[in-house]
């Protein structure tokens with residue numbers, strides 16, 4: 242039952258686009274969508290890291306359905322941390338799979354290789370700006386058209402990617418583009434930073450061009466998480482034993498291959514215990530640490546944060562707005578002060594996102610049904 246009717250759809254997953262960036266930046270075209278479309282500040286999912294929320298937005302549901310509960314998981318058999326970035330780990334259909342029976346040709350355009358691997362299922366065209374040579378599904382030579390892609394640790398890569406998305410819409414026949422940026426610049430600068438201002442203003446200009454070329458373009462725009470300054474990091478693998486507790490392993494849910502801008506530190510840690518009976522003792526140690534916000538057992542965490550209980554630790558520990566968790570090699574205290582200006586996410590203070598829908602009517606009576614970033618495409622019609 243095709244219902245495509247010449248619709249053109251742009252889903253924007255703006256990585257790290259805290260509502261503070263929208264508020265502080267010169268983005269006239271985005272703000273025009275806010276004023277004339279549907280806008281709400283919504284919750285993101287905990288852990289507030291990219292893969293969890295990117296998959297949620299792409300699949301239209303929480304991790305209890307799609308199964309992606311962090312950027313990494315801990316393999317209890319091999320005792321190794323592995324990246325959670327394979328399509329086979331995604332347990333729910335992507336927006337591309339849902340759109341296909343309706344005749345949509347879709348494109349996944351992302352800054353990061355890990356997203357091409359994670360969300361690829363069902364997308365007809367696939368491009369990660371980080372590795373354009375691995376692009377799939379179209380005859381377009383992206384590098385010949387746009388020049389070499391800028392470095393993954395740059396703001397310019399997002400602008401290059403937007404030009405690629407324009408080509409996908411204008412020439413490659415894509416009716417539905419899922420567009421995912423990198424949050425490198427949000428890690429590097431607060432909303433009032435010069436480079437951040439430049440980035441979002443230039444990005445917004447490209448949005449304006451795109452809307453000019455396609456006045457009926459439906460735009461669904463949200464973010465995976467916010468971003469905050471952080472002042473301290475705990476390595477629970479060291480801190481807990483130092484205080485007389487025993488654990489099997491603690492992992493930052495943020496852990497991904499992009500180490501340069503956050504050192505894999507994030508505001509949520511999964512902890513695996515040696516013995517189930519150790520829970521109270523370890524939880525007590527964690528709760529007494531300055532800056533630990535809360536400690537949950539596996540099933541409480543799964544129920545509160547809509548997570549998949551088989552894919553998190555025995556315990557989930559969250560930090561307050563200043564506090565993150567991660568590996569601190571060669572640090573015997575397991576506690577480190579973060580350098581001035583260190584910004585990252587992963588905790589409950591970053592589980593927040595703007596949600597914008599433009600050129601697609603949202604019934605105002607449905608206001609309460611838009612609670613999370615993963616609700617972004619619930620009115621898309623497939």
Ligand SMILES: [Zn+2]
Pocket residue numbers: 256257290291424465466
């Ligand atoms: Zn992100």
